[in-house]
Amino acid sequence: MRHSLRIAVDIPLLIFRPVVVDPTDALQEFCHDNPSVDEGRIMDPLIIAGKPVVCLLLQEIKNRDMPKRRYAIESLGHIGSTEAIKELELLLCDETEFEFIRADALVAIWQIDRSIGERHALMNRRRDDKVGYIARKLLEGNVPWLRKRTYADAVLARPYWSGTEP
Secondary structure, eight states: OHHHHHHHHHHHHHHHSOOOOOHHHHHHHHHSOOTTSOGGGTTHHHHHHOGGGHHHHHHHTTOTTOTTHHHHHHHHHHHTOGGGHHHHHHHHHOTTSOHHHHHHHHHHHHHHOHHHHHHHHHHHTTOSSHHHHHHHHHHHTOOTTOOOOOHHHHHTTOOOOSSOOO
């Protein structure tokens, strides 16, 4: 009984007293291959680091050979920093990028700022590729796999995947 009381007290402390993480350490932990980390928790070091890691991520995602680049782009949507929108828009509009990278950028923009995301989705909805498919799904509201991962989710290691991405 005493152990469960301790857990009940610790959980609110984690949520209201943020864990301070050095952004460089968070990025290194994210890039490090750790097969024991569940796929849904790969982004957690970045989400826990929060807005201070955004500047580093914005530089890193320019590198097409970045390990876990798609997760890095997705994490920007979860962190929700508006300073990421410009770089995400550049990725989305770059026809030389892979479709899935461009689609990930669209989803991240949508998560950060719904009105900007909707504008981009409307512009891309007629495309006959992954970007168009995702744009249509976002506009239809048919995105059961789109759920924002919060700081508390990451700190408490809650499962992320609630559905499957199309």
